[in-house]
Amino acid sequence: MYLQINSYWSPNVSFDRTWQEYVDGFGYDVDWFGSHWLGLQSIFEITNSRSYDLQIKIHVSQQWKKKTIKYHDFKITDTASGFRLMIGTAEPMDSSPLEDCLSALNNTEFSTSDRPTSICSSAAQSGWWFGTVETNCSCCNANGNIDFYRTEQGAFWNDGFQTDTVVYTEMVLLAA
Secondary structure (H helix, E strand, C coil): CEEEEEEECCCCCCCCCCHHHHHHCECCCCCCCCCEECCHHHHHHHHCCCCEEEEEEEEECHHHCEEEEEEEEEEECCHHHCCCEECCCEEECCCCCCCCCHHHHCCCCEEECCECCCCHHHHHCCCEECCCHHHCCCCEECCCECCCCCCCCECEECCCCCCCCEEEEEEEEEEC
């Protein structure tokens, strides 16, 4: 099984959304790119029904480079627990894999600017599993704005892409 929970191609779709929009999901047919977020409640229900892996792909503008990483045993907790990120081991994919970022964010609550767990979601203008300011918020954000170039609001993944513009992010559930 392959289920896309995030696809972000277009600067025409903002991922600076409310907590409730992240819970319910948004996007889909807003633009022809299909940029969307499945919804935290749906992700919770799906990932707690059986075992899933999470595959993340990041594309950058420089020669349309792509890097991928897979996290085993991905799930999130329920709304009462703040939709905490729960992941197992990281598995590099491809010949030039994406660096492991999410392991440092394991067990963090999902955060949006209207329901922050730290000031990081307001600064990033997106919903994500952010750490604390003391830990520089996050070493990645697949929901950051696509049309920004390496600012606090931009989509990024700290590794070899640090100076490139992220033009596409995708998060996919794979049945384990």
